[in-house]
Structures are given as structure tokens and as C-alpha cells.
Amino acid sequence: xxxKEARYCxxxxxxxxxxxxxxxxxKKVIGIILLLFIFLxxxxxxxxxxxxxEPVSAETYGQEHTNVLKIHxxxxxxxxxxxxxxxxKGWQLGLGNEWWQAFRQDTKLxxxxxxxxWGHVGRVALxxxxxxNTAQSNLFYSLHIDAGWGAFYCWKWIDDRxxxxxxxxxxxxxxxxxxxxxxxxxxxxxxAVEAMAMGxxxxxxxxxxxxxxxxxxxxxxxxxxxFLPEYWESYYEISQGVPGQARCSGxxxxxxxxxxxxxxxxxxxxxxxxxxxxxLNDYGTKDLHFSHNQIQLVIGCIWKYRINPHSRL
Amino acid sequence: xxxxxxxxxxxLAGMRLLSGCHAKEEMSYSAxxxxxxEGLWQIIDTRYCYIEDKGIDWSAIREEYVxxxxxxxxxDQVALFDxxxxxxxxxxxxxxxxxxxxxxxxxxxxxxTCPANFDSRLQALYLQNCRVxxxxxxxxxxSGRVGYIYYxxxxxxxxxxxxxxxxxxxxxxxxxIIDVRNNGGGDITNAYRLSSPFFTENELIGYxxxxxxxxxxxxxxxxxxxxxxxxxxxxxKRPVVVLCNRRSYSAANLFVNIMxxxxxxxxxxxxxxxxxxxxxxxxxxNGWMVRFSSVRMYDRDKKDIENxxxxxxxxxxxxxxxxxxxxxxxxxxxxx
Numbered sequence: 001x002x003x004k005e006a007r008y009c010x011x012x013x014x015x016x017x018x019x020x021x022x023x024x025x026x027k028k029v030i031g032i033i034l035l036l037f038i039f040l041x042x043x044x045x046x047x048x049x050x051x052x053x054e055p056v057s058a059e060t061y062g063q064e065h066t067n068v069l070k071i072h073x074x075x076x077x078x079x080x081x082x083x084x085x086x087x088x089k090g091w092q093l094g095l096g097n098e099w100w101q102a103f104r105q106d107t108k109l110x111x112x113x114x115x116x117x118w119g120h121v122g123r124v125a126l127x128x129x130x131x132x133n134t135a136q137s138n139l140f141y142s143l144h145i146d147a148g149w150g151a152f153y154c155w156k157w158i159d160d161r162x163x164x165x166x167x168x169x170x171x172x173x174x175x176x177x178x179x180x181x182x183x184x185x186x187x188x189x190x191x192a193v194e195a196m197a198m199g200x201x202x203x204x205x206x207x208x209x210x211x212x213x214x215x216x217x218x219x220x221x222x223x224x225x226x227f228l229p230e231y232w233e234s235y236y237e238i239s240q241g242v243p244g245q246a247r248c249s250g251x252x253x254x255x256x257x258x259x260x261x262x263x264x265x266x267x268x269x270x271x272x273x274x275x276x277x278x279x280l281n282d283y284g285t286k287d288l289h290f291s292h293n294q295i296q297l298v299i300g301c302i303w304k305y306r307i308n309p310h311s312r313l
Numbered sequence: 314x315x316x317x318x319x320x321x322x323x324x325l326a327g328m329r330l331l332s333g334c335h336a337k338e339e340m341s342y343s344a345x346x347x348x349x350x351e352g353l354w355q356i357i358d359t360r361y362c363y364i365e366d367k368g369i370d371w372s373a374i375r376e377e378y379v380x381x382x383x384x385x386x387x388x389d390q391v392a393l394f395d396x397x398x399x400x401x402x403x404x405x406x407x408x409x410x411x412x413x414x415x416x417x418x419x420x421x422x423x424x425x426t427c428p429a430n431f432d433s434r435l436q437a438l439y440l441q442n443c444r445v446x447x448x449x450x451x452x453x454x455x456s457g458r459v460g461y462i463y464y465x466x467x468x469x470x471x472x473x474x475x476x477x478x479x480x481x482x483x484x485x486x487x488x489x490i491i492d493v494r495n496n497g498g499g500d501i502t503n504a505y506r507l508s509s510p511f512f513t514e515n516e517l518i519g520y521x522x523x524x525x526x527x528x529x530x531x532x533x534x535x536x537x538x539x540x541x542x543x544x545x546x547x548x549x550k551r552p553v554v555v556l557c558n559r560r561s562y563s564a565a566n567l568f569v570n571i572m573x574x575x576x577x578x579x580x581x582x583x584x585x586x587x588x589x590x591x592x593x594x595x596x597x598x599n600g601w602m603v604r605f606s607s608v609r610m611y612d613r614d615k616k617d618i619e620n621x622x623x624x625x626x627x628x629x630x631x632x633x634x635x636x637x638x639x640x641x642x643x644x645x646x647x648x649x
Contacts, residue, residue: 084596085352086342134342135600137414179594186594230525 066100068273070300078131078140079291081284082188082229083179086133088140092294094127103151119165120151121198130180139180144190144292146173150198150219161204169198169219171256173281175292190281190290192249194224194256211266215275218259223250228285245285254283262298273300343598346393350382351375352598353397353411359527361404361605362590363619369403371529391415394601401603406619407562408592412602423559423586428629430558430583431494435636436463444482447471448503451479453486455643460486464507467564468499473545476510480547488552488646490639491572498563498588508568509544511553511575516540518571519618520611521591535615540571552649553578554642557624562586569622570612579645580624582638589618 071094078088099122103115124147131140150169156162175190198219205212226249247253262275275298282291343349354375358364364371378400385392394411398418401409411418439461443452448469451462460483483489491507520535555572557565557580566585572578590606597603610618626645630637 085598086596086600133596133600135596137600138596138602 064102064304064306066302066304068098068100068300068302070096070098070273070298072096072125072127072277072296072298074277074294074296076129076131076279076292076294078129078142078177078293079289080140080177080188081287081289083140083177083186084133084138086135088131088133088138090129090131090140092127092129092131092142092144092296094125094144094296096123096125098123117154118151119154120149121169122149123147123171140177141180142175142177144173144175146171148172148196150196152198152200163202164200166197166199169196170194171196171219188229189227192224192226192254192256194221194226194249194254196221196256209268213264213266215262215264216259217262218257220258221249221251221254221256223248224254225249226254226283228283228288228290249283253285256281260298262300264302271302273298273302341598342600344387344390345598346382346385346387346389346396347379349393349597349599349601350378350397350400353400353603354378356595356597356603357401357404357605358529360524360593360595360607361409362524362532362607362609363404363406364529366617366619367404367406374400374403390599393599394418397597397601397603401605404605406590406606407586407588408590408604408606410604412604423588424562427559428583429560430630430638431560432630432636433495435630435632435634436492436639439636439639446475446479449475449479451482453483454490454639457485458487459643459646460489461492461639462490463492465496466499467496467501467503467568470500470503471506473506473547476507476545477547480510480549486551488554488649489549490554490556490642490646492556492639493561493565493568494556494558494582494638495560496562496565497560498565501564501567501591504564504568504571505541506544508571508575509541510547510549511572511578512540512542513548513550513576514542516542516574517613518574519613520615521608522611523608532609535611538610540574551577552646554645555580556582556638556642557585557622558583558638559586559621563588563592566618566622567610570610570618573622573625574613577649579626580622581626581628581642581645582624583627583629584621584623587619587621589620 073091073093076090076092078090080088100119101121102119125145127142127144129140129142129144131142132138133140148169148171150167152165152167154163154165170193172193173190177188179186196219198217200215200217202213202215205214225246228245228247230245257280258277260275260277262273262277265272265274277296277298279292279294279296282289282293284290354371358371358375378396381396382393385396390413394413394416398411398416401411401418402420402422405420405422407420407423409420439454440450440452440463443450443463445451448466448471449462449464451460453459454461460479462479516539517537518540519538521538522532522535525531525533553572553575555569555578557569561569561582562585566588569580569585573580588606589610591608591610592604593607594602594604606619612618612622626641628638628641
């Protein structure tokens, strides 16, 4: 009996026809969410349950998207020996968005063919921080932007409650740090493009009124390139185009590890995500060492929407 | 399929194991006087660009100051600051400063013993009812026949539009005076911008060399620097005289160097202050910040401009009722 209820929940989360009223309602709610996310870490949203990486069932049509809008606040430790030999620590606040989608659900190939278990994911995130050195004498201001896209294959077991996905991911990141109390306003840049491996596992379980899903997502770099200034090069030379060092990067000289453990909670009219994330970005040469290590609290909201192929212009 | 998953997992774990640690770890905080003197000495030894030129025995400086640091009590930060400032003072460089929460050190020896060649009380006579465009104070003098611009700091920005309005006010003038006396420098982009109206095409004005390694003579090849004629659309083709003194430093010194190569330009006053090294900063183990010259700049003949630039017409101020340097500039404009 319990199992039947659970199945009902799963079906309900997938087959929610978005007729005109629902779309209007969702637009309104998304607008409110966007506003609220600027000021408050709370929001409400359309009551559909996001299932990342899950291809839409064969009976449905159109492209279904699962969107996760989240804020993350964390405490980080930053090392940038180009700017300072000391470690800097402080708070960082960020906003991110990710969207999950199965491949071509508007085609037979996507619904039942070779692409049936394939999906893709995109992410964009922005974070800003203010960090203080261990002597409490100087500041770093940092701004970090990254964006990426990946494809994955999804396996499902136990009535689709346990899911595992694995796939390649391409990420570009840019960060800038300014020495806040420096008379010359010296800056340092991180630029990297990396091909990564990503994976994830999720487990869905159900309460009396609430459905839950526990997720663990991880990605790590395989190969790419990054930029390193020469140890002797001044910030002014860099800004004038004196080349730094662009080099091939990989696990032998650049460690990128991003992973998060989150819990999705589906309430009658909203679905929330809470959890913790950890980011490590560590690289360098014999002269310079750059490291960013941060633990974050993540709060987000999830909603689904569907683009009907027949409504295309 | 399970085999594939295992394979991927093992491959990822293997790559993690392959990855090594980076050789250079961050410096941990230390208030110990000897550690800080050693750290400061090391920063200057490897990154300061003029050690050879200053004729200092930098190794002997280390021995001398480390011995003194050993005598300082661990919590006596003021004594440590004074000791560090003393060590930096031996470089005799206005771009070398030490910053702490309670003090900032600066070397002033490069102008202390030179004639001031500037009196703000006298200069005010030429700026009565002046206008201000961005960081530029301007006025017409000599019965409207000469335009006069005073620029007190290259940190004060101005735009091409500001220059347009200044030149519009000087339409009837025979020539122009740009006064950068007592201008301690700032943003060198402003030096290029202010010089731009006096060039009709990009011209070589000098070179720079940056450090490429820790040894005192590890420098790159000479890389050319050019005046940027395109930065400002308004052009001035009549005579222009630049006034400088020993306190025209850093970006002001670079501006004087650029203007040496402008057609119809002459440099009048005293030797400029120098400060040809582009500054960079770093931190000591106790968190104090040290600023130092890290990139060398040269004129078109590959002569270092660190020690200043000789004017075309050298003149000192002696009068008490007029600015002799401005008066000389007016005379030169009429003689052009």
C-alpha cells in the first residue's frame, strides 16, 4: 500500500499538464521568487517536484526542464601568493542557477530510443566575497563567475527511487581579486576552462505529506587550461597585455573538486532544496600557489516547466 | 554496465592520486621581528628592480638589520616598524613604502636637498578666477595670450571632454603651459591622456623592462612604450611648455619624459623627481604591506628615468613677488 502511494507521488510529480492557468500562475510565482531571492532566502514556487536527470516518460511530449535557483553562503579560505604570502579567510555570498533536461523528448529517439536515458545540465553561478588575512591587516575583495554544461547517462533502480548519473562536463570560470587596502589596487585573475567528470546519486523517499530526495553531486577536473601570471610580472604589465602563462591543466597541476549534499523537500505547493556544498580549487607552479577552499550552505527552490513542441514559433 | 562504472571510478581515483602538492605553501602569520626582517629583505632582494643601480651591498644590509631585529622585543611593533623602515630607507626610493595600521614610511631624500621651485602662494596669482575641468585647473594669463593648466596629481582623473573645453578656453592663446610641479604622480594612464593632444601620431617615448626572475639582473628585453595620439581627439599644435620640479614624481616624471618628444614642447624648471619604477606591493609575515619598484622604465635613448629628467631650460625660483618659472615659460612661448 505504501509503495502504491509512493508511485502515485512519483507520477504526480511528472505529469502536471501546464495549461494556460498554470503557466500564468507559474510566471507570477517565478517573478516573486526572483524578487525574493534578492532580498530574502525564502520563496514559494509552483508545486511540481524536480527530478534531476530523469528523462520524461514516453507518454509525455515536449521538453521538460527542471530548474534550480539557489543562493549559497559560505566561509572560505583563499590563498593567492601573487598578491600575498598569507592566507585570507572570510565570507562569500553567491547566486546560482542550474537546469536539468532530458535530450530531445519531443522525438521518438529521445523518448524511447538511444537517447532515452541521456540528459544534460547547465549551470551558471556568481559569487562575491570579502576576505581578511590572518594578521587582520588587509582585505581581498573577490568576484567569481563560472558557467558550465554537461551531458550524462542516468541509471535507475528500485522503482526509479535510486538514480545514478555520470557524464562529461565543460566549465569555464573567471575570478578576480583586488587587494582592498593596497594603494595601487593590485588585482589578480583566475581564468580556467576545464573538461570535467561529473557524477551524482539521488535517493527518493516519501513521508505522509512530504516527498524527499537526497542528492549527492560531484565533479572534478580532467583536462583544460588555466592562466597563471609570472611571479615577477606586475599587475600593470598584465593589464597592458604582457602575457602570463596559459598552460594545459589537469589533475597533475590543478585540483578542482566541487561537490554538494542536498535534500529536496516537496511540499504541496513548493519544492525546496537545502544542503551543504564544498568547493576546492587549488593550483600553482613552483613560485605561485592559488587555492580556494570553501564550505557553503545552499538554499534553493526547484520548479519544472515544459516547452510544448507544437507551440514553437 | 557495472564494469563501466567501476572503471570510471577507478580512473577518477587514480587521477586524484597522481596529483601532487604545490611546492610553495602560504606563509604563516608571525610577529617575530627576525622573521619579519628576513621576510622583508627577501621580498626586496628578489622583486625590487633597482638593487644593482643603487650601489647597495644588500647582503650586508641583511646582516646588519637581522642583528638589530634580534634585539627587539617580540611585541614592540613600533620598534620593528622603525627598523624595517630604516632598512627600506637605504634604497632611497620614493616608491618604497611600508604600511602598517599605525604608520606609513616614505623616503623623501630624493627631494629634501633640492630647491623647492614651487610656491603655492605665488602660483595662486596665476590661478585667480580659474576654472576646473576634471583634475585640471586652468586659466588664461599674460593678458589672455597664454593658457595655463595646473595639474596637482595624476590620481585626479579627467576626460578627453575636459581637455576639449580647456582648449576651447585657450583658442586665442599663443601657447600653453602645463604645470606639473609638486605633482607626486598617480595613474600613468592620465600621463598618456594628458600628453595625447600634443602628438599627431604614436611615437616611441621609451622602454620598460620587467623582472623575469629572482636575481638582481633578471630582466626582460626592452619593450617599447609609445605616446598614444588617439586617446584624445583635440589637438594642440601651438607651443607648449611643461613645468616640473624635483617633486614631479612617478607618473608626473613619465609625463615629462613623454612630453620631451612632443613637437613644439619644451621642459622648464628643475630636474624632475624620478620614480621611474612601476610599483608593486606584497605582504610581510605580520601583515604589513610593503610597496616597491618592480618594473624599470627608460627614455627613448634607453637611459633610466628613475633619477629624474633634466629640463630643456633649467631655472630656479628666486623672486618673492612672481613665479620665475612661469614667467620664463611665458617668455619662451613668445620666443617660439
